Amino acid sequence: MKRIIIIILSIILFTPVLEAQRKSCRKFHLYAECNANPGPRFKYDGQSRSNIIGVGDQLIYNLVFYSSREYNLSFCTSEYFEPIHIQLIDAETEDVLYDNSEDEFRQVITMNVDFTQRIKILVEIKAESMTEEEKMEFLGCLGMMIQYKKS
Template identity: 40%
Template sequence: QKDFDVYSQSKSALMSARDTIEFNIVFYGQKDYIFSFCTHRKFYPIHFRLIDPDTRETLYDNETDRYIESLDVGFDDTKNLIIKIDVLARKASEAEREDYLACLGLLIQYKNYPEKKLNLQL
């Protein structure tokens, strides 16, 4: 995305359709983030949830948005989150679900919040 930089906490993993993975990531405050997910075409859709590590409360579940593949979110304060991911593999055969592994990618991009502008009247 324009004006966004790649965040060093971007991740990838080799997984099967039976796996669930969790990434623990620190997100710094005063920044907007874009999460973008990808995998092999037969492993879509990707199901991800943002979870509070202290309470295990689900803060966001992309199932409610028909498994969107990217999400834009901003944090006012620094926050640690768990990103829990599994693939539904709806286009894979049962044998492919059993035997195949695919790469899952999570690209995280960020940009700083715009600086507040002061309107000075003299």
């Protein structure tokens, strides 16, 4: 009986924590290190986002990128969750256009776009310094800051 009560109370306590954490991630990209100034004339792109993430979660953002623009994509998370694995995928063909695991897991990417197109960005955290137990246990914030200028 005691055990059941403990389990149920844990669920009660855990649910609000998740909700609070979700809310605290809302503007993570605006305050975390991914909000660096990439240079003059860059503007904020409203497709920038922050989400809650855990190991094993794959966030697949579907975005529109416009022609004749240079985009600066910057991703950030807690250092315990690094490295961040990022793939840029052609939304029409599902071809992987770029994979940062072949580029030293860079978290800042410059993208020059010739034609307006839809691109999927797949993001997952590797959390290489965490133990398997910790990976199961922790959730954190992931920020994606997008800035652009005319090229």
